[in-house]
Amino acid sequence: MEFDSEDFESVGAGAHLGWRDPERGSAGLVGTYTDLNDGTDVGRAGFEGELFFDRLSLAANIGYLGIESDDYGYADAGIAFYPVERARLNFRGGVFGFDDNDPFGLLGAGGEFLFLDFLSAFTRWEAAFYDESGLDIEQHSIVFGVTLYWGADEPSLRSYDRTHFKPSCG
Numbered sequence: 001m002e003f004d005s006e007d008f009e010s011v012g013a014g015a016h017l018g019w020r021d022p023e024r025g026s027a028g029l030v031g032t033y034t035d036l037n038d039g040t041d042v043g044r045a046g047f048e049g050e051l052f053f054d055r056l057s058l059a060a061n062i063g064y065l066g067i068e069s070d071d072y073g074y075a076d077a078g079i080a081f082y083p084v085e086r087a088r089l090n091f092r093g094g095v096f097g098f099d100d101n102d103p104f105g106l107l108g109a110g111g112e113f114l115f116l117d118f119l120s121a122f123t124r125w126e127a128a129f130y131d132e133s134g135l136d137i138e139q140h141s142i143v144f145g146v147t148l149y150w151g152a153d154e155p156s157l158r159s160y161d162r163t164h165f166k167p168s169c170g
Contacts, residue, residue, distance in 0.1 A: 009037040018048070022162040025051040030063075042067050046074070052162055055082045065096060072097040076106060085156035086114040090124075102132035112147070117155035120147045 012035060018028020031045040046063015059078040064071055076094025083089065089111050096104040110124030123144050130137040149160050 010034050012042075020163070022159070023052065025049065030061075040068055044074075055158070056080070057082075057161065059092075061094070073099040080161065082156075082158045085154075085158055086120075088112045088157045088161070102130070105129040110143075112157060114149070114155065114157050114160075118149050120149065120157065121145070122147060 012033050014030070014032040016028055016030050018026060018030075020026040020028075027049045028047070029045075030048055032043065034042040036042065043066045044063060046061055048059070048061045050057055050059045057080040059080070060076070062075045063073070065074050066072075074094065074096045075098055076092055078090060078092035080088055080090040090109070092106070092108045094106045096106070106126070106128055108124060108126045110122060112120050112122035114120040121144075123142065126141050126143065128137065128139045149155070151160075151164070153159065153163075
């Protein structure tokens with residue numbers, strides 16, 4: 001990572017333990033640890049869950065993020081809609097530091113289309129908002145990419161999403 005004139009290198013690990021039923025939903029525990037080369041330790045631990053309804057999926061994450069000696073609660077929620085088996089529209093919102101006076105807000109929206117049985121194209125918009133004592137940060141990014149899939153009985157985004165664990169929150 002590079003910010004202005006400072007470079008950071010990091011190394012870390014993550015773990016995920018959970019239950020998943022492609023017809024009903026999922027529940028899991030997730031944790032990560034990252035060590036930045038400037039001596040900063042960052043850890044996150046929490047719970048994630050999903051509920052599946054026909055063409056609709058609801059998701060939520062909640063937990064704690066620790067940066068050195070500071071701890072912050074986080075929570076986010078998302079919704080995914082599958083208009084057809086090979087397409088997904090998704091939205092999410094959340095907050096880091098909800099237990100603090102000045103939380104950090106997150107918003108996102110995206111779409112994905114499975115154009116081959118194993119390959120999809122996606123785009124997503126992500127935004128972060130922070131405002132504390134004159135420090136006002138508003139960051140937006142647009143991401144485009146492709147995803148390689150395998151291992152589902154039927155090639156559809158809904159099937160892939162519901163048979164594999166989702167990526168953890170940001």
